[in-house]
Amino acid sequence: MTSGELTKSIPDIDTRYSLALADLNSNSSVSLREIARIYDLPRSTLQARWKGRRSAKAFHTTQQRLSVHEEDALIRWIDTMTAWGWPPRIAQLESMAKQLMEAKGDRKPLGHNWYLSFLCRHPGFKT
Secondary structure (H helix, E strand, O other): OHHHHHHHHHHOOHHHHHHHHHHHHHHOOOOOOHHHHOOOHHHHHHHHOOOOOHHHHHHOOOOOOOHHHHHHHHHHHHHHHOOOOOOHHHHHHHHHHHHHHHHHHHHHHHHHHHHHHHHHHHOOOOO
């Protein structure tokens, strides 16, 4: 399979990085440059990931005000409200997020466009 075919069959870049790193760890006879070419990934980024650097997406999850589990709770709440025929509005979503934050002692206000970032992280929801 050529690298172009591989890219088409595995469009998710995180999956390609995982597979490339597994190949690097299991097959020492193939160079990092060759594996980067096979998986159609930037060599420098693959090398940084191999040395332990996290992806930008993984890094930014530590910067978010709500944890992954709290956002999952918000998603379940949105799904439940939508199933009942009451899809929440943005103000309701922000109110629920504030309640989750207050429950853990975080009283700082949300950013002005917090909901836009939330919707970008969870593209299955539309406003």
